Amino acid sequence: MKFAPEYVTYVLNENFEDAKELFLAPLMAIHYAHLAMLAAQGIVSAEDAHRIREALDSVSLDDVRRAKYDGSCEDLFFYVERLIVDACGEDAAGRLHTARSRNDIDMTMYRMRQREFILGLLAATFELRRSLLDLVDRHRETVLAVHTHTQRAQPTTVAHYLLAMVEQLERDGVRLQGAYDRTNRNPLGSCAITGTGFPIDRQATSELLGFCGPTGNTYGSIATVDYLLESTSAASVLLVGVGRFVQDLLLWCTAEFDYMRLGEGYVQCSSIMPQKRNPVALEHARAIGSKALGQAMAIVTAVHNTPFGDIVDTEDDLQPLVFAMFHDATRAVKLVGAAMTTAQFDAARLEARAGDGWTTLTELADTLVRDHGLPFKSAHGIASRLIAARARDGKRPLSELLADASRDVLGSPLEYSEAQLTEILSPRHFVNVRKTPGGPAPEETARAAKASRHQLEADDSWWTNATNALADAERKLADRSASL
Structure with a gap:
């Protein structure tokens, strides 16, 4: 032809x-x-x-x-x-x-490469988790203000913030491991779509090629792409999460925030402005990750509404896009992990600014509830009046303003000294009393970090076992082939 x-x-x-x-x-x-x-x-x-x-x-x-x-x-x-x-x-x-077809050969090849892509991306998340946990260990006591709706909200610690990202990456790991388990099934022997009349042994080829076992239905072995979409979706969730984190980091590196500073190896100067220190490594990570997310969406779009059977839409033309997506996703995650090994935080400066903008006022309301048995709504109203009074009169002692505000709400004043109010409104006090499981108190973040270290070890052990199984199968195949 x-x-x-x-x-x-x-x-x-x-x-x-x-x-x-x-x-x-x-x-x-x-x-x-x-x-x-x-x-x-x-x-x-x-x-x-x-x-x-x-x-x-x-x-x-x-x-x-x-x-x-x-x-x-x-x-x-x-x-x-x-x-x-x-x-x-x-x-x-x-x-x-x-007893085979290009159909089942192709689907087997795709899964063999797909499992490698998943393991590579998963390993990249381990590197990022490890770099973040190292920062957590150094910054359990580093207090900073965090934001809701882009406005200063409450104090927490660097460790608490980073542990939120670590836990998300742990869930990404669960998703990727699940995708690996369902990808690592062997379609070989499904032939065109209906299998064969020959007495083949699909378990034998599965073992020689490092698969957990054969796929089931022979038609579905050729027709389905859910294994691909599952790993693509898991990668997409990971990329969105990392992208949001990177966006925060880029804001933190601005002169206006000045929360974080990257090492010299991950910044660039301007060709005209000698004072510039641009965190371009994180910008590249954001751009590469966004590109990978777009590729992931393209994969889903390419197979959407295609016939449920053997069709080229899921084959030769699609596979390079799959490779490109996982390649870019992996390098984006690796880049963030590497850059964060050099991240520095000025603990004294962050804590000095952490209480600006009344970020600790929730603790004053909480204290009024604890000390006087008030409904929280009443305590919230007193705290709100205190802010308004301070805006009108910046010279009166805070204790007097609180007494007036509480009298307005309750009919009688609540008495606190200036020293007591200074402690109640201290960012460090705010953090230390929040011992809620998952909260920012240093002893709680220490517990959480220890648990995340153990989870990282378990996930790394799973990854090692998976990669060793592939290597063992490769050696077994070489030995079996040599004996023919």
Whole structure:
């Protein structure tokens, strides 16, 4: 079959180059695993299996990667098949394709690469969690004001804020691990859509290729893309969360906030303004992460409303986008994690500013409730009147203003000394009394940080086991193939 030059230029050539980069190694592994299974099941004779294995061994991956598409075959599969035929003859080579199709080969290749992408992104989240937990350990006592609705709200600590991000990343880890488990299932043996009449062993190929086990329904093994959408969705949630965090960090690095300072390796100066210290590493992380999120949305859009079956929309043209999305997502997360290892906070300066704008006034209302048994709404009203009175008269002692405000609400004054009010309205006091589970009190953030360290160790152990399982399967496949 001679393909039209436009089809060659705009489709086949592009797909050939993409496949060489992304799928050559998985394709060869599938060939070896399928051959070993066919031989073990007696579907291919030992003599033919040996000849095919030697032919597979003769395929130079470097030569294939250097090959230019010449239109003489449809895709990488047929290009490699021609090399196998040249090495062992049509009769033997033709037996390798017994009980399989390009359909199940493709879906198996996609899942093999997909699981690598998931593990790579997951490892990047570990690096970010580790860098944030190191900061948490150094800044449990570092008080700062945080914002709601972009306005100064209440004091907390750097540790408390960062632990919120750590916990979100932990949930991202749960989502990615779940996506990995459902991705790491083997479609090989599903053939075109209905399986085969040959007595194949799908569990055997699953073990040789590092899968947890075979997929179920053979039609769904070819038709479904939910495993891809699940990992894409998990990556999207991660990217949105990290992007919001990065936006805060960029604000914190402004002269107006001046909460945080990055190390010299992650900032750049201006070509004209020598005073500038631009946190460009975080800007790049935001841009790359936004790009990856857009790619994730494009993946969902590309498969939306496509037929539930074997269809090219989910195949050659889509896979480079999947690779690009995970690649960009991973480098964005890694960049934030690396930059945060250099983050510095001026604890004394942050605490000195933490009480500005009446950020601790909730604690005054809480104190009135605790000390006098007031309804919180009444205490809130007294605190509100106190602010208004201070705005009208900035010289009267706060204790007198509070007495007047409480008299207006309750009919009688509540008496506090200036020293008592200074303590009640202190940002550090505000933080220290908030021992709620998950709160900012240093002993509580210490407990939370310890729990997050343990969770990181457990997640890292899961990741190590998963990667070791893939490496073990690769060695097992090499040994089994060599014995043919």
